[in-house]
Amino acid sequence: MSEIVTHLSYLAAATLFIFSLRWLNRPASARRGVAAGVAGMSLAIFGTLLHPEIITYSWIAIAAIAGIAVGYPLSRVPLTAVPQRTAISHAFGGLAAGLVGTAKYLIWLHEGELTSFRVGAIVVEVLLGFLTFTGSLMAAGKLQEIIPTRPITYRGQNAVNFLLLAIAIAAGLGLILDPTRAYLFPVVIALSLSFGVLLIIPIGGADMPTVISLLNSYAGLAAVAMGFVLENQLLIIAGALDGASGFILSVIMCRAMNRSFTNVLFGAFGQVQAVAGAVEERVMKSASAHDAADYLANATRVVIVPGYGMAVAQAQHRVREVYDSLTKRGIDVKFAIHPVAGRMPGHMNVLLAEADIPYSALLEMDEINPDMPQCDVCVVVGANDVVNPAARADKTSPIFGMPIIDADKARVVIAIKRSKNPGFAGIDNALFYAENTVMVFGDAKGVIAEIATALKDEESAAAA
Amino acid sequence: MSEIVTHLSYLAAATLFIFSLRWLNRPASARRGVAAGVAGMSLAIFGTLLHPEIITYSWIAIAAIAGIAVGYPLSRVPLTAVPQRTAISHAFGGLAAGLVGTAKYLIWLHEGELTSFRVGAIVVEVLLGFLTFTGSLMAAGKLQEIIPTRPITYRGQNAVNFLLLAIAIAAGLGLILDPTRAYLFPVVIALSLSFGVLLIIPIGGADMPTVISLLNSYAGLAAVAMGFVLENQLLIIAGALDGASGFILSVIMCRAMNRSFTNVLFGAFGQVQAVAGAVEERVMKSASAHDAADYLANATRVVIVPGYGMAVAQAQHRVREVYDSLTKRGIDVKFAIHPVAGRMPGHMNVLLAEADIPYSALLEMDEINPDMPQCDVCVVVGANDVVNPAARADKTSPIFGMPIIDADKARVVIAIKRSKNPGFAGIDNALFYAENTVMVFGDAKGVIAEIATALKDEESAAAA
């Protein structure tokens, strides 16, 4: 009887997980999606606790309380730290999968219940789990800049990695052929742990978002493997959903950067940084925040292109003030969101939503580009690569072919950044030297705050 | 070993079926979809034939050859008979499900292998299967007009039907509680056979397309039930795909007619036919095919709205001639396709495709409506309800709220039909009395042929 209840709650949980992701299809139903997810997870836990094989709940309760104690603060991190949090979370997920696989192996070994199929599933689970564990920790370290972010490469790196992989696979096969060769199990664990580290070392810090999404996918696959080990469809389904999500997000990122998976994983991007400045001194026009405010006040249509710099400077609330001032004057203000602006998919949307900017004002690249020629003033706030016209025109550029926001087609471009340094891709940007561009140098938060003040002063002057 | 091969081929077959339907998402990949379906079905049959319980292939072979002999001619029917063919095909599908369920019951009864679960699944399978069988035969009969198409109703009809249903369910429950009560089984069969007949009797012939789609759904569910009987996931998956398809198509039809399921199934639509003509004699302007050709020759933008009349008259090839003449002169010709024009979903598309009209010229209602005011001449070929402005304006009309093609907004409307009779919904159409409408009375094929000749004559006159 209790078995039927367990089965039913697993079935309901799987259904709820699917609805949970389905309802993310638009912001209006998205919070319902979270509720469905929570309900599904509660049912899954409830059904599991009914399991007659559980003889004591005390350890579970203690571990769960510890988990809540750590999980809650992890959910309050500032939004800029979301990529790191996600990476750590994948690490935890991978760890859990790896540990469960190991424990299952030990238990079955002891009870003489190991079959080749079971060991095969366990090996896959453990390999993916521990690889995700260390890989995600490395990724989190690079994102938090605890670990040097630059790619570390050496001769024969790929050969070494593939050799290790071959050994791991051989050990796994050995286990499958004779499940009692317990001495091979630690070999598999050790190799997958080191594999996670070695795979991330040659990848630059800025490529971590793509790597994180891939690791998300691996964590999902580890859950699938766990499902095969425990003969549990719920795990398989949840894992497959997760795997699909990670895969699709990494494909979107690669495509929006016009790069291949291989290039991200083995390209050591960002290593050669700034082959830039073939030092043909070109001139940038520089202006003050006050000038920028004047341009804006006289515009009819304004497009704001936010980028990584806005996130770093935490300038979104100041941007909101400017947005308010301008819309109050009847100026049409839109935000142009590039799919890989910032450092994770959807980064800009979350920040602007945090600053209470309505999402109806956020337009995707494809929607806004046709209207860019009608735009009077385009404000580029800490964006760089995503508005680099070289992607459209310069066949030799490393970012050639990447779709960009056509900021250069606006009548006037105001670009806010701290220096003449390049962005993520390490290359020069002709937009900043263009006839119709003025640069306002400084930290985005400070500059935008000045612009907001200038606009307000003008208003009160006009009112007085 | 052979069991693994069977399992693998079922898994591959299920995957192929999903791809098969996926590839119907656009015409370019659709034929690949058929190939995938054929491959999936072949694998399914192959895997089944490997089954060790099969002791002789001769009966299977004979039945299969008979099936091919009947199936081939059924695939060559004219396109106008496609609805009937579909209905007959559902009848066959329902029959197969019902017979397999019955046979399984007999075999397990004999072997003492019946469990409540098995009997429950068999009862559902048999109920749905035989209901689909007779219901689809009735539908085919009404479509082919062998059976009177008008809805046959009598007092207490619903009460009688529900009583029968209640008895059938009670018999089913009796069987589930004690699977050996074999005398109840024929009761279930007889009731479901009669149920199929009784359900269709009160539904008008013109509602048969919606009914067929619903029966499609039932046939799918019968396959699902068979999957539970035989413990076979492939059957469950294929059945669910089929069920979803039938359900979605009937929803689309109901929505496009602005009617509810209940109204279709119990509304006895088409019974009261033509409350129409409150005999306030209004005047239609009549014109000749020659006049119509003149209008067309002087237009820049032409929209053709085909309807059921074009299908009946088989006028699509003549329409193609007109289309050719006009496009040769540089006139822009588009077809406006209403989702329920004709008598089955997608009816017009198939007919026009048969006449080699490129599908890029076929626009959906929602695409073309915004452009209707820019249209010089709109030719309504045997369409009626789908261009009836009462659906937009007249709250008392039975079709009020149904989305329509805004033919009345064109500068000139040429309507081709045989008489002043109403269409499917049995109501008058103000479009035909409008200022800007001229009627060309006659069979669509004849009229359009005349228009085509007139256009050609003019051409050669101009050339000479």
Place this chain on the structure above:
Amino acid sequence: MNQDLVFSMLFALMLATFVGFAVIQNVSRLLHTPLMSLTNAISAIAVVGSILIAGEQKDALTTVLGGIAVFASVTNIVSGFLITDRMLKMFKEKGPKS
């Protein structure tokens, strides 16, 4: 009847329903008539059960029932796929002459 197996079939039904809705909703409106005949052919998967009954030959009656079921299913398979392909062949992006 094994409970795990029953639930694994329920899981398959639940998932297949989601897949069905997702896939069918994406079918081009142009192709709704071929869709009807294609699903027709696919639902003839009942052939699997029919073959087993006809081939097992438990007794005369069930063999006959199975044989009829095979006949009916094969008819649907053959006519369903052929007519779908016949219709789809007619759809052309650009007309042959224009």
Place this chain on the structure above:
Amino acid sequence: MNQDLVFSMLFALMLATFVGFAVIQNVSRLLHTPLMSLTNAISAIAVVGSILIAGEQKDALTTVLGGIAVFASVTNIVSGFLITDRMLKMFKEKGPKS
């Protein structure tokens, strides 16, 4: 290990992959960051396996491993759902003042 069961799991995997791709492709681009944290929380379904290991208490070592796994999974569940909801709460169709 029952063969039927293995294949029923393969069926579930195949179907869930289709469902996953269909569902994720429909997620609004606006919400890709919350999507990441929501799938994060859902993939903590590993909690099911962890609870079983920690609760079965076959021996000290596996109990400890299970306990750590429960801790890690619960952390992900709690932080994943909470941060997703926190982010989603910020999305507003119309700004509060405008």
